[in-house]
Amino acid sequence: MARAREWTTMLASGVGPRRPCSDAEREGAEALRERLLESGLAGVDLTGFRSRASFGSLYGPVLAAAASAGLVGRLSPRLGTGLSLAALAAGFDEGRFGRIGESRLTCHGESRNLVATIEPKGEVVRTLCLVSHLDSSRSGLMFHPSVTPYLGRLSGLVGAALGIQALDPVLGRHRAGRGLVGAARLLCGLGAALMLEREIRGEDVPGANDNASGAAVSGVLASEVAVEPLKGTRLVLLVTGSEESGVLGMRSFLRTTKTSGWLFLNFDGVGGDAPLRYLEREGNAMQSWPADSGILEVMRRIERERPDLGLSPIALGSGLPYDSTPVLVRGGRAATLGVQAESIPDYHAPTDTADRISDRSLGRAIEVGRAVIAAVDRGEADGRP
Ligand SMILES: [Zn+2]
Structure with a gap:
């Protein structure tokens, strides 16, 4: 948890606001890459793609x-x-x-995804992709x-x-x-x-909860797996750029990577002072897609067996797309974790700063992440009811 806090602070306060396609977004990705290499990941790639600064x-x-x-x-x-x-x-x-x-019509900048793969000890039975986004949003009415x-x-x-x-x-x-x-x-x-x-x-916000916290927590979880690889699950860490300008990092990843059968676990805003929720659906009031039933089953079991973590479901979350949403729209398997009460704390606001991050929230997100990774590795999300 100390490492997750340190990485969150490094991104939100050290690097600061990370507008899609900005120099700061690139600096954040490079700094996180260095931290990950130091903590045991063997290879961490930065893959560029065409993008835009704002939706x-x-x-x-x-x-x-x-x-x-x-x-x-x-x-x-x-x-x-x-x-x-x-x-x-x-x-x-x-x-x-x-x-x-995604065309040149609206995308004039460059952004990048951070990708690292950790092979399992045994034969690869499945792939689990831990997702988070590194960029931060802009405030507005x-x-x-x-x-x-x-x-x-x-x-x-x-x-x-x-x-x-x-x-x-x-x-x-x-x-x-x-x-x-x-x-x-x-x-x-x-x-x-x-x-x-x-x-x-509007002004570009520090994005401590959204989403330095998710990048830090998913990075810490991947470092743990790098030290002690999973049994039969290949773990992919994907820290996207340009989520806030139209989930363009994930769209680029899905277009250029064979992800059929993969499970995606997305961490978006997991450090703010509010209860941790798993999204049952993603989208808006007019059109929405259900999260993967296998991962949801695992979440419900954690909710039952670990009441101390205060995990609970929520429909739609922010009401705007998450990195997992294009996966669901394309018929893939994904679910998102994020803290939220009635709304997301300091959502896209200049007050989304590192000093408002809760150690308890970070700790809970890491524990839930660990539990989901272990359950997936045991094959508990394999059957798709
Ligand atoms: Zn976000």
């Missing part, structure tokens, strides 16, 4: 296009319809982590503490609005339909304004 550079223009499609439509109905359909297509594609959001409990509902609502506004050619024939399309476009405009507000007035 605002994708969702901002998409929402602005949807919001302005009505006005543009008054000048040229065809252009208005085209704009509104293009916004829907791009929004839908990004909602499922498609290729548009959309992450105000009075808004965060509703983020899942809000992003679901904006997704629905994007769909409704594209139905203008049909709905627009009736008065009530026109009102609905108008309201949907207003909501898209509000979303675009919030994206812009975050770029202009």
